Amino acid sequence: VTKVVDHRGKGMVMPGCTDGHSHYTMKFGMDNMKGSVMFALEDDKKAVLQKVAAAVREAEEAGKTSLFGFGWNFLALMQDPVSLKDLDDVTHGVSTIIFDQGGHHAFCNSECLRRCGIIDGEGKVIKEIAGGYLGRDEDGYATGYADERVTGYLMRMGGINYDELLDDKVAEASIGATRDLLLSTGYTIALDGWSNMLHSNKLYEAAKRMDTNGTLRLVFPMTYEVEPWQTNMTEQIDCLASLDKKYGTAHVLPKYLKLFMDGVVETKTGAMLKPYKDDGSTYNGFWSVDRLADITRECNAKGLTVHVHTMGDAAIRDTVEAYIRGGDRAHRNCLVHLRNVSTNEVDDFERIADNNIACSAGFTWHVGNGEEADAQFAEFLDEDYIKHAYPMKSFFDAGVRVSSHSDFPANIPCPQDPFGIMEVAVTGQRPDLPADKKLPAYDPNELVSVEQAFQALTLNGAWQLGLENERGSIKVGKWADFVLADQDVFTCATNDIHKTRVVSTWFEGEKVYEAPSTVQVTPGVPVVFETAEAATNGMKLAVIAPSAKVAEMFGGDAAAKAAYCAMFGLYVGPTADGKWAVEALLEPEPWTNVVESARNATLQIPVADIAKLGLGVETNVTVGGCVPGFYYSLYSGSMVTNLGALASETGRNVLCGTDKETTFSGVVKPSSAAGFFAVGAKVIPDVMPSDSPHVKMEPPAIIDVFR
16 A cells, blocks of 8 residues: 655655664663763763772672773873773772773773783783784783774673673664664664674674564664784684674675774874874784785675775775775775875875775764864874865765765764764764854865765765665665655755754655654643553653742652652653643742743653653663753752662652763752752852852753653
8 A cells, every 4th residue: 555645845855864884782782781881071080980980880780790881082081091900999800891982992900901811910911912002011011001903802802701791682672772763863774883792693683683573674784893813814704604694684784894904093093104293103004905805805705895994094095905906896895984085196086986995984073173182183193184184075076975974972972863964064063062162174175065965875875885776765666765854954054954853764665763742841831641651652842941830739649759850840740630740840949040041941851751760660861962041950868979879769760861970061969958959060159049059051952861
């Protein structure tokens, strides 16, 4: 039966998008596993160690012997690195490795190094690993620092017990959360960049299981990562071929051999044609051209495609040469990231185009790092390497069918959704930054048109994966993978592209995502639902301003058990007559003294997350963004800073940003008045009482609350 959806005058219909390289499953896997910890970019050394200590306690309680962490800020923390002793003191023998945000640098403890046979009983390094650096002092004792493919050795050779961290439940939850985010943002294809996560097969198994039972609902190319210190590459290639045979389906495509040619230019592990200015080194790539050509030849002959991380221009040149020597053009062997592409002596843009080589570029990285970071880079990088970083338009000019990727979560805080990426590619600006904090693009001449950005996210993404005859555009004979968006990106202002929202996503002719309806909650006017199920049916609330206080209709005991959201005092709970109500509220004095700007602020929050808390379902949430001029408060009987502990202590379920001490710029602090707690970023003594540590949140005016 033909389905007719009338979207005329409501926005645009567009093909489903492709994310050409990402790590959603890693992020959501860590969210769901005991024995992992995520860091924020603003975490200093003290905060990192506090989070590690808390995660170790949780891991020990769950019977885990390993801890895997991700997300610390390299430029900040390497000024005062976490030492081996620092980690040993807080990990209690739990084997620990924690990566920076890019995943190329790590701190580890003695237990991790011992398990891998890297150090002896006294802590001296006794084994060398190819493809990176293992820190040691002048006497040969390990410092706890490792980078690049040495970290791969630590992960794979016993440092992490992946069997106890990544089980069937975690793997399926990870892919499920990945699917939900992708479909809600307009992607119908996404290549997973580390499918043998923690060097386990659980993600392949879960993906096939979900596709078989009809819950995957997107195309999911998967990779198999190999390391330069592995000697028998035929064995590794055959392993990928067996994974493809065992777990491959029409939508699950484990056909991509992933490897790293180099590291990161900004941390001097990128392989460069011009030497680094401070020490004259160029940093050699991890694979020779001949070895990579042989690998490419063997992979392509067995129906597999090579997918290589390349940042520096030397790494890109050598990878292109290897693909030309050993590759089958039909397989579209791919380069990922491409920070600096050289046109010296030979033009690598033209060689890529002429030899049918695929490129997946991180457009969001074209936003500069700011004067302070550029000053740091200028100490060791040639000026051209700084200015001409992460090209975009040059690919199109040379005829390269470049695609887009998010590299999520390594791109945080840049947008991962197609519309945010599109706006960055066109304007060179991150849409989440206020006007006074905008960063200049690396090279304004590299910005692309809306049409080019759109093509990179749709048809070119499908082309990268050899799917352009089936997907990537809306055409008779292709699969009906498309998105209904609420505005036309070709006619709206370019700095409004990121505001585009997905109304619904369709995969192979079936609706697989529909945006939740929205209810506006105004001061003093509760929104009443007949049942709890109705209140949790995927709706979102737009709270315009607080009301005077909790309505009497909520009652005593019911109110005590209901969920409180400190943001704008949003309340969800049962009514006296057995229904469910949602109300915006403001706690009693002195919190009525709020600034006028708060009354026009908007908050969006899923009813499901709040009401599930009220129903006693354990959940954690994260707040992204801030609201100007409002005060987040919640009741408590004593001074605690962990919101999970607060909820337990008070008997109330709390939805207040996070169960950690900090989230983005927010902090959780005790208040001196009425036993309140506040979440925020900046004290405003002219509004709140002088003895109050309540804090003001900074713009933007919309908060997205998500799992």
